Amino acid sequence: MPEYMLDTDTVSFALRGQGRVVTRLLEHRPSQLCISSITLGELRFGAEARRSRRLHRLISTFVESVEVVAFDQRAADRFGGVATSLARRGAPIGTFDTLIAAHALSLGLTFVTNNTQHFGRVVGLKTENWI
Numbered sequence: 001m002p003e004y005m006l007d008t009d010t011v012s013f014a015l016r017g018q019g020r021v022v023t024r025l026l027e028h029r030p031s032q033l034c035i036s037s038i039t040l041g042e043l044r045f046g047a048e049a050r051r052s053r054r055l056h057r058l059i060s061t062f063v064e065s066v067e068v069v070a071f072d073q074r075a076a077d078r079f080g081g082v083a084t085s086l087a088r089r090g091a092p093i094g095t096f097d098t099l100i101a102a103h104a105l106s107l108g109l110t111f112v113t114n115n116t117q118h119f120g121r122v123v124g125l126k127t128e129n130w131i
Contacts, residue, residue: 002034002067004128005104007113008042011035013131015058019114024130034067036075036103038096071103078106082122091121101125 006014013021025033040063047055079102086092093101097115101122104111113119114131 001031002069002107002109003032004028004034004112005069005100005107005109006033006035006039006066007100007111007115007119008039009114010112010130011039011043011059011062012046013114015055015062019131021130030065031067034069034109035063036100037068037070038099038103040068042096069103069107071099072106075099075103075106078102085123086121089121093118093121098122 010021013019014025040059043059044056047059079099082102082105083092083095083098086098092098097119101111101119105122105125110126110128111119112128112130114129116127116129119125119127
């Protein structure tokens with residue numbers, strides 16, 4: 001069972017070999033790490049927008065080593081509460097980020113992101129910055 005869900009920015013840093021994220025990733029077994037299927041979609045969008053076959057290959061290689069967790073009904077149910085809470089407080093973080101945060105919450109995972117302040121608005125979401 002994974003312990004950490006990686007945000008899109010964390011994976012992007014890893015793919016570029018920037019920061020200390022690669023070292024931090026190597027400190028964990030692949031089974032401890034996962035990404036949301038929403039994150040995979042964001043990564044594929046970035047590669048497609050750049051028309052980069054190289055980036056698509058890097059993404060494919062990366063996801064061979066970590067689990068891609070499907071956004072399921074439990075995550076969707078959690079999304080409703082998270083999005084409502086953020087909206088009521090006037091602190092939205094964007095739809096994709098809210099979806100991914102809700103996904104991590106629904107699984108009880110620590111969310112690894114460079115945007116800890118941004119995701120800190122999500123009540124109950126435990127975050128770490130490996131960048």
